[in-house]
Amino acid sequence: MASYAEWNRALVTYFTIGVPRGTKIYLSVDDEVLERIGRDFLSSPVGGSWREDFRAAVREKVIIEEQVNLTNLQGLNFDGFPKGVAFLGATVLATYQMAETEQTSEQNYFRRLRDILDLPGTGRPLGMRQGSIAEEPLWQDWKRWLIAHGFFPSAQRGRGGSTTYINYPISQALLRRADKDQLLRLFDEKQWSAQWDAMTLFAYVRREAPRLSLHLKQLLIDDRQRYEAVAEAIYEVYEQWQDKGSPSVPRLGGERNRGCNLFSGLYRDEDPFSGQIDYYLYPKQLRGCQLDPIKVQLKDKVHHLRSERPGWYFPLDFTVSCSQLDSGARYQIASPDDLDSLILPSRDFWILIPDPENPDSGVYASWGQPTLGTQFIILCNNKLLADLQRLRDERLLEWNGEPIPVLERSDWVELWQCQVISQAWEGIFVENQVLKDALQPTMRLSISFSGGLRVPQMSAWLEGHSPQLTIFGFSPTVKLQVTRLSDNHKILEKSQSTNTPIAVNFPTAGDYLVEATCAGESSERFVRIVDWSSLSVQEPSSCEVIPIGYEHRICGSIIEPVSEPNLNKADA
């Protein structure tokens, strides 16, 4: 049996490893997640099931004399992980098990939680009488940890009444067991086989929303903030269905395998002299696992994937052709055996945003949805221009200049300096719903940093060169608060105009939390200020060398014969 500490660490790792910084994290623990995590433990599961093993570990840790005791779970453990994550995972598991017909009520939720903890009775268990003292501090620890590590938390307190505290786990559960079974039936009926990515599949599933269950319908239509996460969760079910050979009679319940494909985004490179634009395959890491080394067969050459940053491998030295953009592409993964293909999805458009970790680099790639106020590039098939023009006409989206044709003899164009300028997209209807979903803002507030001297590897700014702050939003003012985390000292608290950059004096090196609040919505960003002495030396990921004649080359002060393969550091 794995211990509580092992489950705790494994859950934190599963939900954050291979995930790009800036992603909203959902602690969506369900049976499949527990099975996947469990397979990596060396021990055997209790009762032959990792779900049971997890339950046993949580019970052993928190149940003392038939009471829940969470006092030891507050704060961080020696590894720097929040101690309460496994318990919080158990609370989300309770939500996951709620049946389709079950109402989201406090009574039903605690009945499920008591089942998991093997506690008889009804209502809040003993030891958890007050949510604000019992489980809420654990959610706060998790939230702080996520922010400090560059992620966005997603767990939210309810709006009062009986759901105040149970809303935390409810906001984390994406697909319930009943939803997954319903999706499997849908895939079976539709027999979809195109090379879609998660958001495209999501749009197709959403078309079927009227015939799906109420909970699934709500996930598909109502909650825009969770679209991306729900789309990923649906895609996992889709991959499992495909891995089973797209069976005509899907197996309900039981163990399901994980999808085993990597997806590629696009990395854009513009030649500064000729202005020629090329796109490169930009493989995305698989969430929750570290696989190394990965070799991909591209034409006659094997490419090794190297980790570039959380969530992404380095772009491959392989330009994407027009036909590959048109219809997507699939490349065989030579190793490890667990992985099947690297897939460039078939899409009508790509949204390319500036590097979130180094916006001044001039590089654009498919790093995710643009935050409010960010200018980005839309690469799209020109058949989408009518839809885009409609969005522009209604002053929802703006761009600069005319569409720029890219890739010779193709229908692809780029729109430059695109920016979402309004939030109310509901009254506009376009043909390509996926496009609208991708562009329509999911948040009403966003905190943006600009200028200063950023150290991308450390996700930090240098002391004396801190960034300017802009709160992008659709309200004229917001409440802005900046807190130094080491002593919870508020260094700034004021009403601030939106969409205007301001200079903030971060007095010392350290970690700061920036919070903007308006009309019940809030946005938070973490800022780290470091001093000069904390700068390390980073080996270049690509090294420039200058040829000297035909036989030598130089890099700085190092001269090498051309025959030597690379400039490796060696002992003196």
Added chain:
Amino acid sequence: MPQVKRWYKGYKYRGNPRELVEQISKKIQEYNLSQYVPILRLEKGARSRRPFYFFLAIDSKELGEIPSEVSESNLLNLPSLSVPAVPRSPCFTYEQIKSMVGVAHDVHDYTNPIPYRTVQEFPYDNPFDLIASPPTNQTSSDVDKISQRCEQLFYWLSALGNGTWESFKKACEALGLEEPKRILRRLRLLGHIEASLDGSRWSTAPTALVKVKSHTSSQEFVLCGQRNENLLKKLEQYVTVKVINQSRGNAPPCIRLELASLDELPHLAEQVRSQIGIAIINAGEVSLQLAQVLPELMTWQQGLRSLQGIVPSLYEWKRFDGNVFAETIFCGQTGMYQMWKRTEVDRPLRTLFYDSETQTWQQGDWYGLRFLALHHSNQPCIAQYNSATARLAVPYSQRWPELYERALVLASGQLPTYQKTEQNLWLIYGNVKQELAQLLMEKLCISCSESSV
């Protein structure tokens, strides 16, 4: 293809405007009707529990005609679409309703659009394109201040490892350092950084100790390549370290190490590596090694990057006449040219060298191209060497191609100082062995005289 006309069908409704929009939006998605029903406009100030008007835009061949796709769906059967805005008036134009509706997105009265500002796109500025400009005088406190900022810039570059020209420029801007192109060039001369041939990317060079001529019995080295505060502190623990500002402070200071003997070097490198994880390469006497492997001027020219596809008639040209760039009509004459867009008046698009023999446009460092132009126009290129002080003087107006100059700079780890005489402004390179000076001058066809500088 028949032209599509847009008209509006009006309704009256009492209820929550947001829910109304969501309800209609779902139906349009469900029946894929966005082509025919593109927009919904609400009456200004629409509020829950008060009746208000709203209008569905319909795109059809004729005004008032409902496309069959819409009529066959059950969109128009929604209860919220049961009360027409005006009985027996099924069709409105935008002009008729404009005064009572806002734009489509005025669902929320508090909506405050995010201002859109276009970012001025500058034509790509090649970091290799410089304009020769004599140095300005600086006080010693200025030198200290700028020197420290340059050191900080280099710490930052070392922490990144590599990046784009854009990021380099922004870092200079953040640190208040002007003329990033010149800073990049100085960092290359000092063996700290390398740039790609097109100038779009840079990477920091490996940390190395470069042997330089010593005036004492000790072994002296300069530190090149990546560094940070920790490295300097660590080196100070083991050997004598001198920090010497560059003459104008406009580059990171020279870090000079004194070792009693060469045998100390492996131990020093091992200590540094094991304690702070930075590997140090013993690069040897790089100035001389570089001078030896550098080709003769004409061979160097052949290795320059050629640019294809330039149509001279599309641009305006200025040719370097030995002193300045003078307007010219391009007629295939060998020389250094500035290429100007007809519409651009501020700065040239690029600076290139044209070789009439091979009919190629070549790209390289600015001073290198100028040196080539001087050579091809048979202007005498000169230098003066003082063997007593081991100093070499090169006229500022005849600055050498960058790699050749790097060999001189790496002889001391210091950029040249400036000295003005009646005829010339001179660049003075220190700690230059006679052998090194001779080797380089032969390769560049420079005539040398003994000097007292």
